[in-house]
Amino acid sequence: xxxxxxxxxxxxxxxxxxxxxxxxxxxxxxxxxxxxxxxxxxxxxxxxxxxxxxxxxxxxxxxxxxxxxxxxxxxxxxxxxxxxxxxxxxxxxxxxxxxxxxxxxxxxxxxxxxxxxxxxxxxxxxxxxxxxxxxxxxxxxxxxxxxxxxxxxxxxxxxxxxxxxxxxxxxxxxxxxxxxxxxxxxxxxxxxxxxxxxxxxxxxxxxxxxxxxxxxxxxxxxxxxxxxxxxxxxxxxxxxxxxxxxxxxxxxxxxxxxxxxxxxxxxxxxxxxxxxxxxxxxxxxxxxxxxxxxxxxxxxxxxxxxxxxxxxxxxxxxxxxxxxxxxxxxxxxxxxxxxxxxxxxxxxxxxxxxxxxxxxxxxxxxxxxxxxxxxxxxxxxxxxxxxxxxxxxxxxxxxxxxxxxxxxxxxxxxxxxxxxxxxxxxxxxxxxxxxxxxxxxxxxxxxxxxxxxxxxxx
Amino acid sequence: xxxxxxxxxxxxxxxxxxxxxxxxxxxxxxxxxxxxxxxxxxxxxxxxxxxxxxxxxxxxxxxxxxxxxxxxxxxxxxxxxxxxxxxxxxxxxxxxxxxxxxxxxxxxxxxxxxxxxxxxxxxxxxxxxxxxxxxxxxxxxxxxxxxxxxxxxxxxxxxxxxxxxxxxxxxxxxxxxxxxxxxxxxxxxxxxxxxxxxxxxxxxxxxxxxxxxxxxxxxxxxxxxxxxxxxxxxxxxxxxxxxxxxxxxxxxxxxxxxxxxxxxxxxxxxxxxxxxxxxxxxxxxxxxxxxxxxxxxxxxxxxxxxxxxxxxxxxxxxxxxxxxxxxxxxxxxxxxxxxxxxxxxxxxxxxxxxxxxxxxxxxxxxxxxxxxxxxxxxxxxxxxxxxxxxxxxxxxxxxxxxxxxxxxxxxxxxxxxxxxxxxxxxxxxxxxxxxxxxxxxxxxxxxxxxxxxxxxxxxxxxxxxxxxxxx
Numbered sequence: 001x002x003x004x005x006x007x008x009x010x011x012x013x014x015x016x017x018x019x020x021x022x023x024x025x026x027x028x029x030x031x032x033x034x035x036x037x038x039x040x041x042x043x044x045x046x047x048x049x050x051x052x053x054x055x056x057x058x059x060x061x062x063x064x065x066x067x068x069x070x071x072x073x074x075x076x077x078x079x080x081x082x083x084x085x086x087x088x089x090x091x092x093x094x095x096x097x098x099x100x101x102x103x104x105x106x107x108x109x110x111x112x113x114x115x116x117x118x119x120x121x122x123x124x125x126x127x128x129x130x131x132x133x134x135x136x137x138x139x140x141x142x143x144x145x146x147x148x149x150x151x152x153x154x155x156x157x158x159x160x161x162x163x164x165x166x167x168x169x170x171x172x173x174x175x176x177x178x179x180x181x182x183x184x185x186x187x188x189x190x191x192x193x194x195x196x197x198x199x200x201x202x203x204x205x206x207x208x209x210x211x212x213x214x215x216x217x218x219x220x221x222x223x224x225x226x227x228x229x230x231x232x233x234x235x236x237x238x239x240x241x242x243x244x245x246x247x248x249x250x251x252x253x254x255x256x257x258x259x260x261x262x263x264x265x266x267x268x269x270x271x272x273x274x275x276x277x278x279x280x281x282x283x284x285x286x287x288x289x290x291x292x293x294x295x296x297x298x299x300x301x302x303x304x305x306x307x308x309x310x311x312x313x314x315x316x317x318x319x320x321x322x323x324x325x326x327x328x329x330x331x332x333x334x335x336x337x338x339x340x341x342x343x344x345x346x347x348x349x350x351x352x353x354x355x356x357x358x359x360x361x362x363x364x365x366x367x368x369x370x371x372x373x374x375x376x377x378x379x380x381x382x383x384x385x386x387x388x389x390x391x392x393x394x395x396x397x398x399x400x401x402x403x404x405x406x407x408x409x410x411x412x413x414x415x416x417x418x419x420x421x422x423x424x425x426x427x428x429x430x431x432x433x434x435x436x437x438x439x440x441x442x443x444x445x446x447x448x449x450x451x452x453x454x455x456x457x458x
Numbered sequence: 459x460x461x462x463x464x465x466x467x468x469x470x471x472x473x474x475x476x477x478x479x480x481x482x483x484x485x486x487x488x489x490x491x492x493x494x495x496x497x498x499x500x501x502x503x504x505x506x507x508x509x510x511x512x513x514x515x516x517x518x519x520x521x522x523x524x525x526x527x528x529x530x531x532x533x534x535x536x537x538x539x540x541x542x543x544x545x546x547x548x549x550x551x552x553x554x555x556x557x558x559x560x561x562x563x564x565x566x567x568x569x570x571x572x573x574x575x576x577x578x579x580x581x582x583x584x585x586x587x588x589x590x591x592x593x594x595x596x597x598x599x600x601x602x603x604x605x606x607x608x609x610x611x612x613x614x615x616x617x618x619x620x621x622x623x624x625x626x627x628x629x630x631x632x633x634x635x636x637x638x639x640x641x642x643x644x645x646x647x648x649x650x651x652x653x654x655x656x657x658x659x660x661x662x663x664x665x666x667x668x669x670x671x672x673x674x675x676x677x678x679x680x681x682x683x684x685x686x687x688x689x690x691x692x693x694x695x696x697x698x699x700x701x702x703x704x705x706x707x708x709x710x711x712x713x714x715x716x717x718x719x720x721x722x723x724x725x726x727x728x729x730x731x732x733x734x735x736x737x738x739x740x741x742x743x744x745x746x747x748x749x750x751x752x753x754x755x756x757x758x759x760x761x762x763x764x765x766x767x768x769x770x771x772x773x774x775x776x777x778x779x780x781x782x783x784x785x786x787x788x789x790x791x792x793x794x795x796x797x798x799x800x801x802x803x804x805x806x807x808x809x810x811x812x813x814x815x816x817x818x819x820x821x822x823x824x825x826x827x828x829x830x831x832x833x834x835x836x837x838x839x840x841x842x843x844x845x846x847x848x849x850x851x852x853x854x855x856x857x858x859x860x861x862x863x864x865x866x867x868x869x870x871x872x873x874x875x876x877x878x879x880x881x882x883x884x885x886x887x888x889x890x891x892x893x894x895x896x897x898x899x900x901x902x903x904x905x906x907x908x909x910x911x912x913x914x915x916x917x918x919x920x921x922x923x924x925x926x927x928x929x
Binding site (some may be wrong): 043046047048049050051053054055082084086088091092093094144235285289292294295401451 | 661663695
């Protein structure tokens with residue numbers, strides 16, 4: 001048996017929810033479109049003396065929704081805890097987060113390499129933003145609290161990801177699910193979705209060298225005695241490259257008989273390398289304790305029913321249904337839409353298209369290439385079908401009517417007819433095109449070809 | 459002296475135009491000017507011209523249906539945010555802090571038409587029971603200037619005791635209203651946790667902090683509680699429980715009701731003279747038809763340890779925001795007492811210690827709650843001393859940290875339970891006031907007032923004035 005270094009990755013993904021107001025106060029939650037710094041602030045999100053937090057109900061509901069979409073169990077009794085550390089962008093000296101009772105736990109995300117367990121999904125508040133710049137020749141650090149206390153969901157995976165490609169797929173899938181629920185824009189450029197990978201390597205037996213999935217390796221739950229945290233990555237491509245670089249770097253260290261140091265590293269896209277950001281000498285002590293300002297949250301059956309009421313069909317379920325019923329490939333379907341509402345719109349469209357016995361695969365193709373003159377998700381599905389018909393008219397011309405055009409084309413293009421008869425079948429493309437031009441219509445190629453062949457061979 | 463009269467009398471005289479708010483405000487300032495340089499009840503006093511102008515408007519706009527506290531001067535502990543008016547919480551870090559918003563309790567009082575005279579002295583952040591730990595001038599007991607007035611709401615207690623204001627708003631975490639009320643011979647209420655909004659109260663220990671009224675009598679308190687209570691959508695820990703008409707129940711007999719004396723509160727450590735005073739009070743209640751029994755609260759002897767582990771943990775967290783980035787002075791301005799409390803709290807929450815300290819204390823807090831609930835199944839209210847000893851000499855507690863901590867034995871333990879407790883004058887020992895607390899079921903404030911009011915009909919301790927006022 002061959003032994004190889006196998007990478008083990010656990011992901012921590014932060015997603016900013018797009019609720020109207022912030023997590024614990026009434027301030028507007030729109031840090032990316034604020035005209036100026038510190039305009040969406042109040043005593044609560046600035047940590048003023050005597051200010052008290054009030055939890056955003058919608059944010060809790062959305063977190064539970066996400067948990068359900070990830071197949072998580074839901075803690076019916078949950079609470080918020082204070083996580084203490086000092087940083088200029090953290091106005092209270094603690095972040096309100098969840099420690100031992102997250103809203104959701106024990107879920108799963110399917111990838112083509114195998115499933116990835118979700119350890120937990122919890123809700124917390126975002127911090128302010130530090131801006132370092134030079135003003136009048138002096139280096140200064142400025143703080144913008146527009147982002148302070150924006151609802152932030154953290155999704156923690158089990159260390160069950162075994163390649164850079166699987167990590168990328170996992171993260172993309174996660175974004176797809178979050179967008180489908182329409183609870184976040186997941187703008188990675190601006191930090192609306194933030195990726196962190198915990199990466200380490202260990203020796204592992206190769207069981208099935210030809211396998212493309214995780215069954216290739218003999219996997220054990222035992223984790224290596226170190227891990228490297230790769231942080232502040234704002235694209236899936238950089239995530240994949242960063243991990244590739246880390247695998248190479250860590251392997252070299254391990255092969256030289258040393259152990260990589262436990263640290264946080266960043267990724268430099270220009271140089272395509274990772275670099276040390278912070279070395280953690282010991283585990284941080286956040287002195288968690290339940291926030292006495294926020295009573296525990298009980299999610300009773302009634303509330304749970306309300307949350308589930310407008311809970312959409314799962315994305316995987318929707319894709320599977322479309323594939324069986326309409327023969328739409330999932331990898332094409334996912335290019336078409338993001339949110340559940342959009343999915344529902346398409347579902348209606350496909351249903352009607354199917355009822356009218358129009359070809360759906362062609363429609364999907366045209367939708368992807370934006371060739372149907374319709375405002376997706378805004379116009380009615382009926383209008384979209386009308387436009388689709390205009391793009392690919394098939395049925396509004398009879399064979400008899402066509403025959404007139406065919407006869408005309410064949411009589412004026414005798415050479416092409418002779419060529420075809422002598423075996424140069426490629427000339428058919430020309431003939432079909434000429435007939436369409438005469439008819440001033442788009443006609444299904446196969447149908448026309450059949451009619452032309454029939455005429456030629458008469 | 460007008461301010462010696464009850465809120466009800468003052469309101470009636472004002473409405474009959476026999477006196478004016480201007481008279482009351484003038485009297486407030488006259489008392490302050492005469493006495494406060496010796497007592498240090500106030501940290502910040504409002505400009506007299508401004509308040510007189512306000513009084514003039516109140517006198518003009520007063521209607522028959524105006525609130526009972528309309529046009530009355532009042533003061534508030536400096537722990538409450540008052541919009542654009544200096545708020546220090548007794549410490550120098552916030553020496554020049556002018557809050558951008560107001561505490562709910564302050565808004566409620568102002569909306570009822572009262573006139574703020576000033577902000578009262580306190581132990582910085584509420585850290586203390588003597589008002590010596592203020593970063594401003596240590597306050598003095600009006601009954602004996604060499605002694606402490608109690609704390610941390612020492613300022614309000616002095617101001618009421620010396621009739622600088624007819625009422626004030628204090629804050630009680632582990633005795634901060636009851637203790638100075640007892641030492642200065644006034645009436646004060648620690649409310650049920652959740653009864654009054656905490657929004658705008660500069661937090662000491664959030665799970666115990668409670669906002670309550672301080673005044674000359676139980677009758678006055680009953681009016682005030684109704685005004686300041688109720689659900690606040692901006693304080694998640696405030697209760698939706700219906701606010702009662704507390705005044706209406708006053709005068710109803712307590713005949714047949716049962717008073718429990720917790721054995722553990724009358725043992726070694728309690729000053730014998732204070733003990734005697736309180737036992738005498740039980741005779742009055744018996745005369746009123748109540749029955750006295752003994753009850754057990756066995757784990758309350760650990761109350762002080764549990765109390766301190768929790769409040770110091772919470773205060774270490776609550777004070778983390780004073781990093782001087784957004785407002786306030788540098789952290790060096792924290793006093794030694796506060797630094798000590800932050801360090802102890804940080805320790806109790808630290809990994810490896812929090813299981814043994816903070817979490818264990820939380821578990822024991824649940825045990826205390828059960829014991830207290832069991833005790834109150836056997837009786838209507840509990841009667842207990844407020845302080846283990848008579849008011850100490852100034853400086854004594856600072857030099858004896860253990861004694862300082864034990865001062866909270868009878869009050870901090872009750873705070874852990876979240877129960878309401880009414881502190882009223884019960885007599886004197888060596889010329890110094892001795893208070894007692896009547897402790898009730900959660901949200902049972904009305905019943906406490908019922909007991910306290912009848913007691914004050916039978917006694918006149920609460921009417922006695924400190925010698926500093928002269929004759």
